[in-house]
Amino acid sequence: xxxxxxxxxxxxxxxxxxxxxxxxxxxxxxxxxxxxxxxxxxxxxxxxxxxxxxxxxxxxxxxxxxxxxxxxxxxxxxxxxxxxxxxxxxxxxxxxxxxxxxxxxxxxxxxxxxxxxxxxxxxxxxxxxxxxxxxxxxxxxxxxxxxxxxxxxxxxxxxxxxxxxxxxxxxxxxxxxxxxxxxxxxxxxxxxxxxxxxxxxxxx
Numbered sequence: 053x054x055x056x057x058x059x060x061x062x063x064x065x066x067x068x069x070x071x072x073x074x075x076x077x078x079x080x081x082x083x084x085x086x087x088x089x090x091x092x093x094x095x096x097x098x099x100x101x102x103x104x105x106x107x108x109x110x111x112x113x114x115x116x117x118x119x120x121x122x123x124x125x126x127x128x129x130x131x132x133x134x135x136x137x138x139x140x141x142x143x144x145x146x147x148x149x150x151x152x153x154x155x156x157x158x159x160x161x162x163x164x165x166x167x168x169x170x171x172x173x174x175x176x177x178x179x180x181x182x183x184x185x186x187x188x189x190x191x192x193x194x195x196x197x198x199x200x201x202x203x204x205x206x207x208x209x210x211x212x213x214x215x216x217x218x219x220x221x222x223x224x225x226x227x228x229x230x231x232x233x234x235x236x237x238x239x240x241x242x243x244x245x246x247x248x249x250x251x252x253x254x255x256x
Contacts, residue, residue, distance in 0.1 A: 103141045103150035104199040107175045114175045117142045118154065118202070122169050122212075125162035131207075132162035135198060136169060155193055156202040158210050166215030173202040 107114045120138040127133075136154040140147045156173065163169065178190035178201050193201070204210050 101150050101152040101199070102148055103138060103175075104152040106143070107200050108177050114143070115172065116175060117170065117172050118150075118175075119147075119168070119170045120154070122163050122165055122167040122215075125165055125167075127162055128157060131157065131159040133157050134162065135196075136171075136202070152200060153196075153198045154200045154202050155198050156204070158204045159207045160204075160210050160212070163212045164215050168213040168215075169210065170212075171204050171210040173204055175200050175202045177201070 103116070103118070106116075118136065118138050118141045120136040120140075123135040123137055125132055125134040134156055136156045138150050138152050138154055140149050142148070154173070154175070155178070156171070158171065178193045178198070180190040181188040193199075
């Protein structure tokens with residue numbers, strides 16, 4: 053279905069065909085409209101995944117239980133931020149398989165990478181920038197293969213299991229991170245960023 057930008061481009065082309073002199077004025081306009089149209093075509097969209105599609109097609113946030121594997125955990129205000137590699141989800145009674153990635157903000161200490169997580173999440177699609185010069189979180193997450201964002205209301209709604217026995221390095225990093233967070237005072241954000249690459253406690 054043709055959108056409004058397509059109509060604008062067609063109108064500009066019609067003006068240019070009708071009057072060559074007018075074409076000189078129409079070209080900048082057409083280039084601007086083409087840029088907007090290309091940007092719209094490049095907006096991140098969900099993969100062919102049932103959970104991602106459910107959230108992207110909803111006008112309101114979607115609430116669901118989600119199970120998955122933890123990746124890239126880091127301290128965040130009042131808890132942690134992590135990427136959840138979702139394996140299955142439940143909105144009513146039955147669990148359904150899925151395979152999307154979720155940027156989740158949880159009110160629990162950062163679990164170890166590779167841990168299995170089950171949580172009741174408020175799921176939304178990432179918000180694109182609305183003003184020129186504003187950081188485009190949707191595009192940033194899309195480049196990293198993340199389709200959804202989520203939050204959890206209570207630590208009682210998030211259950212975490214330790215990673216497999218072979219994930220020794222992940223457990224070591226988690227223990228070190230916890231100790232640095234406790235002992236480093238107001239400079240803990242900078243120390244975590246320097247030593248472990250964790251930027252969650254650094255103010256943007």
